[in-house]
Each structure stands twice: as structure tokens, then as C-alpha cells.
Amino acid sequence: MRAQEVLKASLKMTQRVYSSYVSDLTDEELMLRPGPGCNHIAWQLGHLISSNTSILNAVLPGAAPSLPEGFDQKHGKSNSASDDPKDFLTKDQYVELFSKLDEAIFAAIDRLSEADLDQPSPEAWRGKFPTIGSLAVVLVAHTMMHVGQWVPIRRKLQKPVLI
Secondary structure: OOHHHHHHHHHHHHHHHHHHHHHOOOOOHHHOOOOOOOOOHHHHHHHHHHHHHHHHHHHOOOOOOOOOOOHHHHOOHHHOOOOOHHHOOOHHHHHHHHHHHHHHHHHHHHHOOHHHHOOEOOHHHOOOOOEHHHHHHHHHHHHHHHHHHHHHHHHHOOOOOOO
16 A cells, blocks of 8 residues: 555545544534633634644645644634634534645645655644655544544534444
């Protein structure tokens, strides 16, 4: 299996998990926090979309779809404490943005050769992720770093186990 196939298989698994976990949540439930000091699901969804857009554009400038005006600011660290639903999007809007971004990531993976994956990553990312390949792993793994935080909310709401 080529590296690109591994990346795409990992992204498909990630899609399955996050889409399952939000599938039966309401817009109101996206505003719940898994614990004190934790970010609610709406903010996390926006953070994932914003950061993954930034990473994709760092690897392949212009490859990611455009985000709504003000999106990055609403989902930046300075707004993570907000519990005002007006500061955030609906579940359907997040799902649509995530879907478009994932399509762009799949297309980007198809554009990258094995040699491209070995190239140095952009300077801003190089300290932690030295190659394009290591940064591509972040694109497919970052979401999985967050979805585990959604499980306690699902349990508290007595939602079914989906995975």
C-alpha cells in the first residue's frame, strides 16, 4: 500500500467516526462541554475546519475551500470560552464545510507524489512536522485527537454507542 492510500484510508476512518458522533446531535447539544475547561463540540468542529484548512493551504496553496468571513476568528482560542450559540454555526453548516474540506484533502493527497511527501514542510510547521508527509498525517489525524472528547457528552445524553 502506498503512503497516499494509507492517508486516504485513515481519512475515511476519521470521517466515519466524526460523522457518526455528530449525526444524532442537535445544534444545542453541540454547545455542551465534556468537562470544565474543555471546549464544546461546536467550537471544536470549527477549530478543526479552520486548522485543517490552514494546513492544507500551507501544503498546497489554494487547495482548501474558502471559509465564511470571520470563521477563523470565531473558532480561534480567544473565542473558545463563548457559550453563545450565535457565535457558532449549525451542525448542518459544520458538516457541509467538513465535507467540502475532506473532498479537497482527498484531491490534494492524489496530487502528492511519494517524493512530494518527503519534501520539507513549510517553515512555520517544520519544527514539529519536518516533511510534507508528516504534515499530511496531521491532516488525517487531527480530528481523531478531538472526537474522543465528544464521547462523554454522548454518554451523558444517553446517545447510543455508534463505534
